[in-house]
Amino acid sequence: MSIVYSVSRYPKDDERPDSSTDVTAVGGTAWAELLGIPLEQLVDVHPLTREHAERVRQLTGITLDLGKYDYFLEPSAD
Template identity: 70%
Template sequence: MNGRVAISRFPKDDEFLDSSVDVTAVGVDVLADLVGIPPAELVGDVPLTQEHAERVRQLTGITLDLETYDYFLDPSSG
């Protein structure tokens, strides 16, 4: 998988994207390891949970507000 990887944020109970932050610089291998998926299989939106929150903050500086938003690791080829 080559291309852009973002963390996308959606308000809970809403299907409209609130924000998307490019985290490609962290590295596909590191992000795939974070969610427990082989890099070659990292496709589609992968939900980020409380289990991922602290490591996401360490890697990206993004604090996940899981009470208000749903977050997804969003790999794309674009």
């Protein structure tokens, strides 16, 4: 079993994402370091905030527009 990591974008005040980008190539270790949690605990959905925005852009090329959207790192089993 492997883990697939996605960055999902939700319009503010909406429960459905309008986009999801596979960011598995970045690797779980980099995501765990960014979020400040052990890799083995990187199994839940985690919000991405202003403090994460620049590093997310460096790792993925995704610019977080936090004024219009909420972003989450969503791991899932493949």
